[in-house]
Amino acid sequence: MFKKRERKRMDFRVGWIISFMVISLFGWSGWGISQENPDNSFLMETPRTLKRLLTFRDKFYDAAVVNNHAWIVGYYGTILHVKEKPVFWERQKCPTTFPLFGVSFADKDNGLVVGKNGLILRTENGGQTWHAIRGQTDKNLFSVYLVDPMHGWAVGEFGTIINTSDGGKTWQDQSLKDEDISLNKCFFIDASTGWAVGEFATILYTSDGGISWHFKQRDEMGVSFYDILFKNRQEGLIAGQNGVLYQTRNAGQTWEPIKLPLENNLLGIGVLDTRFLVVGLRGTIIDETPDGTFQANQSISVPDWLHNITAFPSGLAMIAGDHGRILYSLKGEKRKWAILN
DSSP: OOOHHHHHHHHHHHHHHHHHHHHHHHHHHHHHEEEEEEOOOHHHHHHHHHHHHHHTTEEEEEEEETTTTEEEEEGGEEEEEEETTTTEEOOOSSSSSSSSEEEEEEESOOEEEEGGGOEEEEESSSTTEEEEEEESOSEEEOOOOOOOOEEEEEESSTTOOEEEETTTOOOOEOOOTTOOOOOOEEEEEESSSSSEEEEEEEEEEEETSSSSOOOEOTTOOOEEEEEEEEEEEEEEOEGGGGGGEEEEEESSSSSSEESOOOSOOEEEEEEEEEEEEEGGGGOOEEOOOSSSSSEEEOOOSSSSSSEEEOOOOOOEEEEEGGGGOOOOOOOOOOOOOEEEE
């Protein structure tokens, strides 16, 4: 009788030990969310893979998504390729260790990456091989945007704007003349209509594919803008310094400031569930509510700066930033975020 009771106690203890090990590996919130997901292979496999691929020194600046493929770029020439189904993560071979600041893919094969000292990388096979394009500019390039496999633009410091019509093999100069402005982000709605934002509250607009650029706004004493994104032809959002947002609902004819009750710089914008999502310093996450206002998401607290958002068609989303940090969220009425790695 005594031996049977002891055996039951031992089984009970072993069960708790196994449970504790599983929870320690995946985290309380990650384990709970994965149980609600009928296909939880992404959440089961990813933490182990990221532990092998990432380090604390990794810093992720930009991301691009095409269907169930994503690419995340950052410091030390890091290019992460992610496939949601079936689950696949890889650190793609990169011909440089320079910081990479921007990435854009027109489809699952054709992509461009830009970075320090005018670095441009191009691929025609989804990043299996990356080729460096040199000699286009020596200025730091912070953002790149492809509207199709052939046509794209890149922007950077000192008003640098360059464009390509052959998939990144050659580039033409469209830079602002005699302008010491750092352009931090560009976004194109089509091959003619595009935007760029940067220092001094600069908002630039083109309607002819970059042949001419026009200032929609500029303020020598203004804050820096770090990102711009349109979720359709009418509705756009700009994120910037000191918690500032600018919004348009009329295709950019006018931009209205939104001052949030925070001072953290806002660095990245994405669209989840047809609504804007904004991320920034000190783990800041800002949701657009169903009524079109913006409020802080309090579902998680991390000290890292967050810079980019990856949203898969299934509803799975990721946020990446400093210290190799990656957060994730599953589709729901109100988004909750948890640590993936």
